[in-house]
Amino acid sequence: MAAATKETAGFDPRRRRALKELASYCAGAAAITAFLAGVSGLSRPLPAATLRPPGALPEPEFQSACVRCGLCVRACPYKTLKLAELGDGPAAGTPYFLARSVPCEMCDDIPCVKACPTGALDHALVDIEKARMGVANLVGRDTCLNMQGLRCDVCYRVCPLIDKAITLQMTHNARTSKHAIFEPVVHPDACTGCGKCEKACVLETAAIRVLPLDLARGAHDAHYKRGWEEKKKAGQELVPGIIDLPDRLPSLPGAPK
């Protein structure tokens, strides 16, 4: 009797079984999605020592674009680029290089970018000097030979953009008080992050290192406006009629007031 009532109420064991099955498959699919999301989360952000090829999109976009085909690796004439293994740091199968092992030689025709089928390496990059693979940083200010008053200069000499990306800045050597220190200074607006300086550093542990952009560079707050730039843009005083008070210059004793 009870069974009959159920039947009349529209109970269909086959339908119920199908619904159960559907539910379990949906749950399985959700579990797989969660697993893949977890796995993809392991590989970002990019570890500090690993650099992307020239023209690589910023890291999150890069991982939506790179199909891990290895065509950039094949195109690289210097065997700089490698495909990441599980555990290397970058997402498995994506291209990267280690500046200290094989730096980027900055080919004029940028074959790796041309080979990229998806645009994970941005085809808009045609001038290799505009590449921003990372930025060199003098992390070993205390170990760098130049900073100790010696004339190593190797990072400066090997820089493909010598006197633009790295300059030597002369300061007083307080230790000897009669010599100079030629400090290697990196200019992030010119540095491509090729890694030749890091490769060439004569110390066993490099004093100058190329780091990925997001780690190596600060950023201005988007809302922050610099008065002197705004003034130049406007071509006039931003607040007209503001009184410019006289600058107080240090005066020498005995000088006329």
Next chain:
Amino acid sequence: MSKVRNPGAEARKLHGTLTASRWLIARRLSQLAFFLLFASGPWFGVWIAKGTLSSSMTFDVLPLTDPLVFLQALLAGHKPEMLAILGAAIVLAAYALINGRVYCSWVCPINPVTDLAAWARRRLDIQKGWNLKPKARYFVLAAVLAAAALTGTIAFELINPITTLYRGLLFGVSWGLLGAMLIFLFDLFVARNGWCGHVCPVGAFYSLVNTTGLLRVSASGRARCDDCMDCYAVCPEMHVISPALKGEQAGVSPIIANRDCTACGRCIDVCPEQVFRFTYRFDDRVDTTTPSQKQAAGALENAA
């Protein structure tokens, strides 16, 4: 249904080992040829196809891109370059024209692995195991696409055993073999034809593409079928056979129309009655004239 531990034995006896293995041999050669297109460069310095199965460039003119990887990139929010668009379109068009699942049995490097597992499973007489439905793969495919859209990365490519195996062999990435080994164990001990027939999202994608393909297997000699079950024993997608093979009374075409059929041709090989043959989609001819091979052989024996 008696279990068939050594399917094709009768066909080999009747028609010779070569005839009863011809499509299997052809398939292995095809899989090897596709691999060598890629491997001749890094291994022997003769560059034919650069890249991997996810995207490649052949002779510096022919771009090819895996349409499923391409779709994941789109869902992850990337606007691909023309090269990838063109490459994916060419691959998609080719499989739509031929037969989507041909990728699975004639190109994919995982196929020999799962074939080996299926063979070992028959030999070791391992029970069917986990009873997944063939449609489970579409849920896996949906999960893979959802992961791409949610994470904004081509997440499946981190673990895709097909491209990982190719990458491993071509670029020396040592983890490449791990996925293939796991699949072998899964197919051997967990689920029969588990990966290719029930789980693989790449196969699921190509099944979806497999609605217009011209290349089909036909059970044109189904009148001769004596229910030896050898074809079911070797078929990685068992559910595709019955409608065509047993559809005579219902007036169903002998063409195996199910989109899951990978056109591997193994059923053609192992059938002692030579019921199956490769043909094109619209050829629904039925062949009733030829007498049973076994009857003919029996007649010969009687005469002797």
